[in-house]
Amino acid sequence: MMRWTIVLIGVIILGLMVPHIFSRGSSEFAYVEPPTGSDIFDFTTYHSYNETVRFLQTISSSYPNITKLVSIGVTFEGRDIWAMKVSDNPGIEEDEPEVFFSGCHHAREWMTTEVCLYTLAFLVDGYSSNSTITDLVDNRQIWFVPVVNPDGRVFDSPGDDPADHSYQPYGWRKNRFDNGDGTFGVDLNRNYDYMWGGVGASRVTDSYTYRGTEPFSENETSAIRDFVGVHDFVFAVNYHSYSQLILYPWGYTFNDTADALVFEQVGRGMSERITNRAGSSYPGYVPQKGSELYYLSGVADDWHYGVHGTFSFCVELYPSLKDFTIQQDPAVSMPYDIFHPRPDKVLPVCQDNLPAALYLMDISDDPYQVLEDRFSVSVGTDRIQMNRSEMRTLNATVTNEGEAERTFDITGGSCPLGFEIGSQPSSLSLVPGESANVAVSIYAGPVAPSGCSDVHIRVTAGEGNMDSSEREYTIRVEVGCRSDVGVGSIDSHADGGTYALGNHTVNSTVRNHGTENISDLDVSMEVLERGPLIYMPVFVDNAESGGNAWSIIDLDGCYSPDTWQLREGEGRSGSSAWWCGSGNAYSANTTQLLVSRPFDLSEVEGANLTFHHRYTTLPLSGFCTVDLYDGRLWTTVASFDGYGPVEFTWYGLNLSEYAGCDDFRFRFRFNSDEKYDTNNGWFIDDILLTVKAYAEVPVHGPEVAQTSGTMQQGECQQLDWNYTFAAAGEYIIRITTLLPTDENRANNVLDINITIVSTLTARKNHGSPDPKPLNVQHHITRSHILRGHCRAL
Helix, strand or coil, rough: CHHHHHHCCHHHHHHHHHHHHHCCCCCCCCCCCCCCCCCCCCCCCCCCHHHHHHHHHHHHCCCCCCHHHHHHHECCCEEEEEEEEEEECCCCCCCEEEEEEEECCCCCCCHHHHHHHHHHHHHHHHCCCCCCCHHHHCCEEEEEEEECCCHHHHHHHCCCCCCCCCCCCCCCCCCCCEEECEEEEECCCCCCCCCCCCCCEEEECCCCCCCCCCCCCCHHHHHHHHHCCCCCEEEEEEEECCCCCEEEECCCCCCCCCCHHHHHHHHHHHHHHCCCCCCCCCCCEEEHHHHHHHCCCCCCCHHHHHHHEEEEEEECCCHHHHHHHHHHHHHCCCCCCCCCCCCCHHHHHHHHHHHHHHHHHHHHHCCCHCCCCCCEEEEEECCEECCCCCEEEEEEEEEEECCCCCCEEECCCCCCEEEEEEECEEEEEECCEEEEEEEEEEEEEECCEEEEEEEEEEEEECCCCCCCCEEEEEEEECHHHHCCEEEEEEEECCCEEEEECCEEEEEEEEEEEECCCCCEEEEEEEEEEEEEEEEEEEEEEEEEECCCCCEEECHHHCCCCCEEEEEEEECCCCEEEEEEEEEEEEECEEEEEEEEEEEECCCCCCEEEEEEEEEEEECCCEEEEEECCCCCCCCEEEEECCCCCCCEEEEEECHHHCCCCCCEEEEEEECCCCCCCCCEEEEEEEEEEEEEEEEEEEEEEEEECCCCCCCCCCCEEEEEEEEEEEECCCEEEEEEEEECCCCCHHCCCCEEEEEEECCCCCCCCCCCCCCCCCCCCCCCCCCHHHHHCCCCC
């Protein structure tokens, strides 16, 4: 225990100053003499990987009541990736804000590990002796992964002397995965599954930014993915070096995030608290978007925020590049360098960055508290049903949660043609803590689209101030159709039921969902035998019929004029092909998406996506990627760049793992970095989505029956048919309403599957489980795949 007392002298002294460094708005605290001693816990030198492990084990054994040490994964070379939790009940996942700090994604960035260890030691040492630290530990769950990349760190140097690392002049960056071609390593901070495979990441294995074969291909990033997935982190800080920057999303595009104001204010708050004990000749850590430094893709910060909604920051530590290039500071000059500063810089760099880390822990209970215009908007419901030419009024409550009196303007946000949004009153002046109710009116005009639409209530605070903030509250509006009939049920038979041979009466109930009266409605009944599994097309686009099946999304805003468009004279099978660009080439700094509509694959056995394409881009500068959506996350499955095929080339993807997904989508993503280019870019044609499903062989019908009299809105009628099943087998009974003017086709068809047996105690199995080529004798249906759900594109 005596060694530990020596170890934390610097931490203890600094702990006495916590109230001063911790207070919001403060950017200074008293100078702390560096501790003496030379054992492995001494912050006047670096820690090797083995010393880091012993450090964590010592803390775990010395502070078992407030720490928990776990291995979250094992590297390619078999080393543990250690994580430590600091909280008052470390063995319990409590309902408390969680904060995550990580270091050493890149092997040569030794200082990042030290900042994690120092912050961790500061917390455990100050617990119970300092009320501020005790309050943090008691009311937060704080996690540290000091070395994300153990193999790379050991390869860069198994020891702790920054003047002696094996990969000169600046050290090893990647992990140590064997790429199988004589090269080693993947850049872990290009291997995360958010916009993976784009600019700022290389497909070349010996590049220092090599992205890997696929997202999360590496043990280290997979371990972080699984670890983060079972937590709910409010903040995540990934320490890197060098540059003295505080970077936040987005890295892959110049566009702002939805929480840009929060990122800016929190980044500014961190910057104000970081000191300069390290002695940089160019003091200060500058907060900015990652893309303002350079374009990045597949990075941890974008993934934390884009997938998990975590406010994530990449803190680039001391030194500034100018300390090396202009000042030629001996602390970062040979035998040291910008990634391996002289050991006497370890303690001051840790001390410089501690206040910013404590600041994030403090505000993790509500990151939005940093905004002057903090407010909330609540509405009693987020979904309503209404008819055309109808107005509905909702009660909304606006609460001023800021620290100053503000005026709030309530207006209609974005909404489809045919809707009008109003409010009474349209403006409110509220003091801090005050709430007021607003009557929000939603009018669906005569041309409002039927089905589901999203309308938005917009509340703006700040009266035009440059720092004003804005919230949009989404209401899902389901508009009834004038003409809408649907099949409600098949009453005589149960889906999945087993029945005997012979005559059957089929009963089905149909309902008028529309506002118009319906008379003499035709309804058909069909019986189909389920055949073998075959592949069938459900989506075909030869780039000739327009873009109605797609959503075209601009992710770079005003930074480029590019867009996805149909390009005449460039087609494969026809005159046109899809192309991303403007004029005759693509632009620099563009990010554009061509997104399919949703497909319901819940009842299929497999699927394939194929297309023909050709591309010519500046190598490692313009990237063509294909992403798939499983109803929750987008995953990059293919990426192309450089001088590709001159002629159109077929490309196919097996989508078997997406069978069962009821909201499958795919998209083509094109993005480029800051390099200007005159190449044509990416052309795509003949896009085909096929699914593996059971063929359906018609055996009876369609037989039409007709309703009697008039059905008013909401009324039902039951219809009957008779059919004699003469052979055992697997059958489908299909009921279809046949109203030519129906505005909602989603409820027009209802299928059930039944089994017919010779007797109810014997069952004959018909149909082969093996898929067969498309056969013209089979009647192929796409109704269960194309039958839509009420969802926004």
